[in-house]
Amino acid sequence: MNKDKIKQIVLDIIAEIAPDEVLTDVKPEIRLRDQLDLDSMDFLDIVMELRKQHGIDVPEGEYRELESLDSCANYLLPKFETGATA
Amino acid sequence: MSTVSPKDSTADSHYDVIIIGAGLSGLSSAVRLGMFGLKVLLLEKHYIVGGLNSFYAKGGRKFDVGLHALTNFPSPSSGKSSPLFKLCRQLRIPLDSLALQEQTSSRITFGTTDLRFTNNFDFFISEIERVFPHEQERFHRLLSKMENFPAYSVDAEELSTRNILAEELNDPLLAEMLLCPTCYYGSARENDIDFPTFVMLFDAIFKQGLARPEKGIRALLDPLTSKLKELGVERKMNTPVKAVHAEEDRITKIELENGEYLTATHYISTCGGLETETLLQPPPQTKNFEIGRFSIIESISVFEGHPKAWGWDETVVFFNDSDSFSYNEPKELVDLHSGVICIPNNYGLPSLDQKQESKLRVTHPANYSLWSALNEESYAGQKKIWEGKILENGLRYLPTIKEKVAKFKSKTRMTDTFTPRTIKKFTSHENGALYGSPTKRRDGATSFQNLFLAGTDQGYVGIVGAMLGGIAVANNQILRNL
Ligand SMILES: Cc1cc2nc3c(=O)[nH]c(=O)nc-3n(C[C@H](O)[C@H](O)[C@H](O)COP(=O)(O)OP(=O)(O)OC[C@H]3O[C@@H](n4cnc5c(N)ncnc54)[C@H](O)[C@@H]3O)c2cc1C
Numbered sequence: 001m002n003k004d005k006i007k008q009i010v011l012d013i014i015a016e017i018a019p020d021e022v023l024t025d026v027k028p029e030i031r032l033r034d035q036l037d038l039d040s041m042d043f044l045d046i047v048m049e050l051r052k053q054h055g056i057d058v059p060e061g062e063y064r065e066l067e068s069l070d071s072c073a074n075y076l077l078p079k080f081e082t083g084a085t086a
Numbered sequence: 087m088s089t090v091s092p093k094d095s096t097a098d099s100h101y102d103v104i105i106i107g108a109g110l111s112g113l114s115s116a117v118r119l120g121m122f123g124l125k126v127l128l129l130e131k132h133y134i135v136g137g138l139n140s141f142y143a144k145g146g147r148k149f150d151v152g153l154h155a156l157t158n159f160p161s162p163s164s165g166k167s168s169p170l171f172k173l174c175r176q177l178r179i180p181l182d183s184l185a186l187q188e189q190t191s192s193r194i195t196f197g198t199t200d201l202r203f204t205n206n207f208d209f210f211i212s213e214i215e216r217v218f219p220h221e222q223e224r225f226h227r228l229l230s231k232m233e234n235f236p237a238y239s240v241d242a243e244e245l246s247t248r249n250i251l252a253e254e255l256n257d258p259l260l261a262e263m264l265l266c267p268t269c270y271y272g273s274a275r276e277n278d279i280d281f282p283t284f285v286m287l288f289d290a291i292f293k294q295g296l297a298r299p300e301k302g303i304r305a306l307l308d309p310l311t312s313k314l315k316e317l318g319v320e321r322k323m324n325t326p327v328k329a330v331h332a333e334e335d336r337i338t339k340i341e342l343e344n345g346e347y348l349t350a351t352h353y354i355s356t357c358g359g360l361e362t363e364t365l366l367q368p369p370p371q372t373k374n375f376e377i378g379r380f381s382i383i384e385s386i387s388v389f390e391g392h393p394k395a396w397g398w399d400e401t402v403v404f405f406n407d408s409d410s411f412s413y414n415e416p417k418e419l420v421d422l423h424s425g426v427i428c429i430p431n432n433y434g435l436p437s438l439d440q441k442q443e444s445k446l447r448v449t450h451p452a453n454y455s456l457w458s459a460l461n462e463e464s465y466a467g468q469k470k471i472w473e474g475k476i477l478e479n480g481l482r483y484l485p486t487i488k489e490k491v492a493k494f495k496s497k498t499r500m501t502d503t504f505t506p507r508t509i510k511k512f513t514s515h516e517n518g519a520l521y522g523s524p525t526k527r528r529d530g531a532t533s534f535q536n537l538f539l540a541g542t543d544q545g546y547v548g549i550v551g552a553m554l555g556g557i558a559v560a561n562n563q564i565l566r567n568l
Contacts, residue, residue, distance in 0.1 A: 020166075041557075060567070
């Protein structure tokens with residue numbers, strides 16, 4: 001697993017939950033909310049899909065770690081890595 | 087916080103969540119929970135889904151029970167902020183699949199004053215400025231007050247809209263004309279509407295707008311039920327819940343009419359606050375929900391031709407025969423002073439089919455106790471009598487010349503009427519209360535840790551409200567705590 005793969009995983013999830021959003025130009029360092037029409041219900045879905053598809057748990061207090069693609073990659077990388085070794 | 091984890095229930099027959107009621111709120115909750123792998127059981131007492139927004143066939147024709155308008159149309163100015171847009175995303179039903187057809191134009195009419203509206207909010211503002219030029223400034227102040235009010239938050243204060251409008255506006259007629267459509271589309275309280283609900287409905291009707299799926303309510307019900315199937319959500323129809331058993335602050339099991347017992351980690355009830363309390367065993371010492379008093383009668387006429395041929399090109403007309411609007415349980419069977427007309431064929435473009443049939447739906451406040459006290463014979467008789475009165479009265483609010491009334495009657499192929507008794511039958515709401523109890527629980531929480539209310543008595547009403555309410559309870563009370 002690496003950070004680029006994680007960003008792609010998150011983008012794929014967004015494409016699934018918000019098929020009407022255009023994702024070709026998403027800037028990794030900018031908050032997702034500032035470039036896409038996503039609200040707290042959509043972020044819940046990102047969390048739920050990470051859980052369903054990859055068995056990764058994001059506690060409610062840490063949802064804000066998912067605010068941009070970069071922060072997603074930083075925050076999720078160790079989680080993906082422990083998942084892989086477990 | 088919570089102890090649910092998907093699919094690892096202790097026994098085979100234990101569920102993560104049991105939902106009572108397959109109306110729009112129950113269906114929406116079930117889809118959300120099933121989507122993320124929870125083991126869900128949906129229990130419905132009828133043989134058909136949809137609750138108050140269901141469908142039926144009569145005289146070889148298809149009818150929707152409740153659908154006048156799907157509110158919250160994502161108009162160019164509201165777009166992705168419309169709750170309808172959001173709920174489609176949450177349920178993963180493409181908005182396009184609803185094939186929404188927009189209203190032509192609609193009207194609020196009081197005596198001799200008319201306010202027209204379309205799905206273009208600026209037009210409604212211009213109407214208000216034209217008819218109430220002396221209120222222009224105050225009306226705009228009211229609009230900003232509404233924008234700044236946290237209507238959508240679960241702890242929004244339930245202020246009286248009548249009081250607020252009386253403070254903000256000088257002309258009582260404008261206040262009454264704003265109350266009429268919002269009360270009809272969602273007030274559980276007599277003669278008033280809670281301010282948060284008023285703001286939500288004002289947005290839903292005027293800022294967003296009215297539309298109708300081409301295929302009626304089935305455009306929503308069909309994808310919901312097929313999703314449930316795909317997701318493996320179990321559904322039991324014809325299965326009334328008889329009791330909800332509690333110990334201290336937890337629900338322990340559900341008892342069905344057929345004698346079976348079922349258990350789950352969480353329970354969601356969509357059958358109403360008061361009605362849920364009635365199911366509780368042991369019965370609660372105090373009742374937390376006021377009884378709702380507002381119910382309706384609706385008469386549907388199926389007639390030959392397109393409404394345009396009769397000179398009717400509007401979609402919805404909210405009418406009142408004087409300057410003051412009363413929204414009460416009437417003292418007689420039906421209150422003809424005010425009501426709502428809907429011509430569903432005036433959504434979208436008129437069909438060119440010469441042999442087409444159209445529908446005219448007219449709704450009035452009605453008294454549940456009086457209707458339910460009638461024996462079968464006089465019930466049928468009164469229905470016939472009122473059908474005639476309602477039609478004749480309703481035609482006064484459409485551009486109709488007197489001579490046409492008789493002709494219209496001769497071109498009417500069938501009528502069907504439902505009364506407060508029908509609402510009771512479809513929702514089990516005490517008193518046939520259309521919008522349930524005036525007491526609402528916006529976050530769905532109850533005094534039991536694992537029991538939540540969704541839909542009508544959460545305070546989110548109408549089709550869009552019930553669906554969003556069901557989604558919010560699933561999200562905030564269960565999914566977030568997994
Ligand atoms: C005539 C009419 C017109 C309407 N028009 C519109 C409109 O144009 N636009 C709009 O947005 N809204 C409209 N509404 C309002 C809308 O229909 C409701 O607000 C909405 O459908 C409520 O959904 P719900 O899921 O909360 O409740 P319900 O639809 O009441 O669902 C509750 C379900 O629970 C079931 N149930 C109850 N008790 C039990 C039990 N003990 N065991 C098992 N199951 C049980 C019931 O059978 C029902 O299916 C209309 C309503 C009516 C009556």
